[in-house]
Amino acid sequence: MKKWLKRIGIGFACLIMIIGVTVFVMMQMSKFPSSMNMGMGMSGNMNMSNNVKTTSVTSLTQSCTNAPIKKFTLVAENKTIHRAGQKIQGYTFNGASPGPTLVINQGDCLEVHLINHASVGVTIHWHGVNVPNADDGVAGVTQNVVPPKGKFTYRFVVNKPGTYWYHSHQESYKETDGGLFGVLIVNPKVPEVHYDRDYVATLHDWGKTVFTVNDTSDGAHFAAKPGEFVRLRIVNSGDNEHDMTLVGALFKVIAIDANNINKPTDISNKTLPIAPSQRYDIVFQMPKTGVVKLINVDSGAASQFTPDSSAENKMLNATFGSCSIKINTAQVRKWKFFDYSTYGIPVTTADGLSNQTQFNVVDNIILGNSLGFYNGAFTMKFTMNGKTMENLPPLMVKLGDKVKIHFDNPTNIPHAMHLHGHDFIVLDQNGHPMSGSPIYMNTVMVNPHESVDIAFVANNPGLWMLHCHMLGHAYNGMDMAVDYQGVTTPYRVGSASGNFPD
Ligand SMILES: [Cu+2]
CATH class of the missing domain: 2.60.40.420 (Cupredoxins -  blue copper proteins)
Known part of the structure; x- marks a missing residue:
């Protein structure tokens, strides 16, 4: 009997020790200290020369x-x-x-x-x-x-x-x-551009099973008459890429992320892969039959919800006009992806950026993930160059710098990299230079086992975030700062201030 009590006692002591160590480790692994100067990065910026205003x-x-x-x-x-x-x-x-x-x-x-x-x-x-x-x-x-x-x-x-x-x-x-x-x-x-109707389709994810266009999960409906031109502004406010295609009309992609495409051409039988936070503006003319459909053919999260992968996810659909249209979804699913790297016609850019530019700031960022304690839990951490946000030094720039960033994603998980305060040009994908219109974006998708080169002119002084717009990834570490020399912030991130940007 005594032996048993002794064993229970030892077991209890061990349990208390394990809990204690776990709590200690989790405290050590929490994302922020109680106060952190995120704008300056954890490394601080103490070596700034004294003559910088x-x-x-x-x-x-x-x-x-x-x-x-x-x-x-x-x-x-x-x-x-x-x-x-x-x-x-x-x-x-x-x-x-x-x-x-x-x-x-x-x-x-x-x-x-x-x-x-x-x-x-x-x-x-x-x-x-x-x-x-x-x-x-x-x-x-x-x-x-x-x-x-x-x-x-x-x-x-x-x-x-x-x-x-x-x-x-x-x-x-x-x-x-x-x-x-x-x-x-x-x-x-x-x-x-000429258009008779101006519509917005905001695609949103509510967890893993509910998706909406604007405020409906039953498919959105927009009025449009035969012959009318429709401008559709597709905004992905969700956490997943959504693959959208237009059935029943030719269309042009006139802008991505509020940056106009130079001389866009008609597109048919192509799927637009719209990354989290991106905006695609398309224009199409209503056909004589009077019906066009925007349909979702995701291969990602939304299709996992769709019980039959040959079907489209009806939650993320939109209908223009009032007739019905029969769609062979299995056929549509075979359509190729729209490739912005070859779309439109090259033209000299307003900021002068191209593959020939002499860049004076060049950075390489390897996107990654690893298991560990973070945000008080054992979870998947998302990293840049192997580090999570609190350990990532800012990329320092000064006004007028020409900055190039090479993103490399050697993992199986896509990342949608968003830079605040600037439009960046996409220069190169997987070592292939762009051959169509200059493409400026605010968020670029870096797909699994792909690389993307982007560039921007440092023309907007401040402390700017560069982070994944799959917001769960940002929450789990994939954020850093692009900081202009000499800019400071009185604000702090962490529990003392209650500021938690992601
Ligand atoms: Cu990500």
Whole structure:
């Protein structure tokens, strides 16, 4: 009997020891110290020479003098969102998800009053807009998180027309995925393309089984008459690539990520692989039969939901016009992917970037993943050059630098790499230079076992994030900073401030 008690005692002591060690290890492995200067990276920036003038992100704002001011109010709230028969505990702007589509004109000053009625801190990041740094909406880098009952005003001029979107950049894997996003349309001063109808299709993932176009999981419907030209702005606000194809009409891809394609040609029987956070603007003419369908033929997460892989995922479909159309989905699934590297016609770029440019900053980033303790759990960590965000030094640049980044993905997991504050040009894929229109993006997909070279001109001083827009990957480590020399931030990331940008 005593022997048994002794054994139980030893067992109990061992158990306590194991729990103690686990808690200690998890504390050591938590992502952030209680306060971290993320803008400067963990390595700090102490070797900055004394004669470099410092500028705080708080002063990197923009005057709206002479620009027409367009005012909007966005109220963030907790809300139960009903999709596909499920009740999702999510968040809304102005009671809806997506939030309101904000429409302004090129050259307008966008003034947005964020009012936070949600139970969590919120910010707004203006995805794809090259905002002044103070308006970038990254909690702990460009501002403090707006707490429950708090307010914040974003104010900046938008000079480039196109399709953009906005979303929270505080715990974005919860808040953006949970509904805090909407679309921003900037109309050009001089019309660039003719269209009679202007529609938005926002593709969103609600967990692994529910998908929506705008606010519906039953397939969206848009009115359009035979012969009319339709501009469709496809925005992927979700965490997965979505493979979309148009059936019933030829179409042109006129812009990717609000960057116009030079001389786009007609496309048929091709599938658009739309990466998380990307925007594809397409234009098509309604046929005489009066019906066109945008259908989803994902080979990724959405198709795993589709019980029969020869069928399309109807949640992510949209119909234009009112007749019915019979689609041989098995056939459509065989269509090739649209290849932006050969689309359109080459032309000299406004910023002068090309494969011939002499770059004065060159960086190589190897995307990876490994198992380990992170965010207080044993999980898959996502890394750049083997490191997670708190250990990644920033890429330091100065105004006017010509910067080239080589992304290499030797893994089986795709990554959608997003740079804040700049448009970057895609120079090369897997060692093959681009042969069509210059392609500028805000997010580039780096597929498994592929490499991509991008480049940008450092023309927007600040502290900018470079991260995977598969927000679960960003949450698990795949973030770093591109920092302009001399720019500092008074904000901190971590539990002391409550700022958690991803
Ligand atoms: Cu990723």
